Amino acid sequence: MTNYTRMYRFGITPWESYGKAARAGIAALLDREVADRPQPPGRALDIGCGRGRFTPELAQRGWQAVGIDYVPAAIRAARQHGDAGVTYVIGDVTDLRTTGLGTFGFFLDIGCFQGFDAEQRRAVGEGVTALAEPDATLLMLEFGPTRLRNMIGGVSQDEVEAAFPGWELLSVEPAQTAGLGWPMNKSKPQWYRLRRQAA
Numbered sequence: 001m002t003n004y005t006r007m008y009r010f011g012i013t014p015w016e017s018y019g020k021a022a023r024a025g026i027a028a029l030l031d032r033e034v035a036d037r038p039q040p041p042g043r044a045l046d047i048g049c050g051r052g053r054f055t056p057e058l059a060q061r062g063w064q065a066v067g068i069d070y071v072p073a074a075i076r077a078a079r080q081h082g083d084a085g086v087t088y089v090i091g092d093v094t095d096l097r098t099t100g101l102g103t104f105g106f107f108l109d110i111g112c113f114q115g116f117d118a119e120q121r122r123a124v125g126e127g128v129t130a131l132a133e134p135d136a137t138l139l140m141l142e143f144g145p146t147r148l149r150n151m152i153g154g155v156s157q158d159e160v161e162a163a164f165p166g167w168e169l170l171s172v173e174p175a176q177t178a179g180l181g182w183p184m185n186k187s188k189p190q191w192y193r194l195r196r197q198a199a
Contacts, residue, residue: 025175025176026054026057026110026141027057029139029191030057030058030061030108030139031061033061033106033137033139034061034062034063036137037105037106039062040062040063041061041062041063041105041106042063042064042104042105042106042133043063043064043065043066043102043103043104043105043106043133044058044063044064044065044066044104044105044106044107044108045066045067045068045101045104045106045107045108045131046058046065046066046067046068046108046109046110047068047093047107047108047109047112047113047124047128048068048069048093048109048110048111048112048113049067049068049069049074049075049078049088050069050071050074050078051074051077051078052067052077052078052079052081052083052086052088053110054108054110055067055078055083055086055088056081056083056086058086058106058108059083059084059085059086060085063085063106064085064087065085065086065087066086066087066088066089066101066104067086067087067088067089068088068089068090068091068093068096068099068101069088069090069091069093070090070091070092070093071090072090075088075089075090089101093112093124093127094116094120094123094124094127095123095127096124096127096128096130096131097126097127097130097131101131102131103131103132103133104131104132104133104136105132105133105135105136105137106136106137106138106139107128107131107132107136107137107138107139108138108139108140109138109139109140109141109142110140110141111141111142111143112124113140113142113155113160113163114142114143114154114155118159118162121155121159121162121163122162122163124163125163125164125165128164129164129166129167129196132196133196134196134198135195135196135198136195136196137170137193137194137195137196138164138167138192138193138194138195138196139191139192139193140160140191140192140193140194141175141189141190141191141192142154142155142160142189142190142192143155143188143189144156144188144189144190154188157169157172157190157192160192160194164194166196166197167194167195167196167197168194168195168196168197169192169193169194170193170194170195171191171192171193172190172191172192172193173190173191173193174188174189174190174191175189175190175191
């Protein structure tokens with residue numbers, strides 16, 4: 001996990017470049033989430049929010065948006081934006097149960113989950129489930145398990161489902177690679193959409 005601290009320090013943040021290039025596609029997916037809910041849509045958590053590239057997009061669509069990241073410098077930068085309706089917190093996404101953040105109806109993860117090992121992925125899944133309201137949805141953008149996995153991360157569909165046993169996988173859709181430089185553009189990114197099943 002300390003890799004992200006170094007990457008911010010040296011200005012290596014490819015996920016931010018991707019966010020600019022893929023903005024229209026991401027916006028369409030977030031619009032779909034809003035359309036599936038009564039208004040206002042409720043609370044949303046941006047998992048591994050970094051410097052707040054996507055968290056304001058949630059607030060602009062009516063969510064009470066919270067972004068969480070363990071890199072203090074990233075959270076400080078996010079807070080400097082002064083985005084209305086957004087709260088940023090420093091926290092460990094593998095230990096969401098202890099954050100005291102309350103519950104959420106929507107979770108967004110753009111490239112965070114893919115960087116963890118199996119135990120950490122399971123911990124993320126347990127934490128998200130603990131904070132999830134009934135019928136909550138989770139939207140994840142993750143690299144696939146290519147031969148570059150040791151360098152850039154990645155997960156398979158089976159690994160996603162294993163971390164979220166109480167969730168229904170609604171869809172898996174290929175994500176665009178425009179805006180991702182090498183080797184990320186060889187990572188076969190996928191959008192996963194899941195819904196928490198009734199207990």
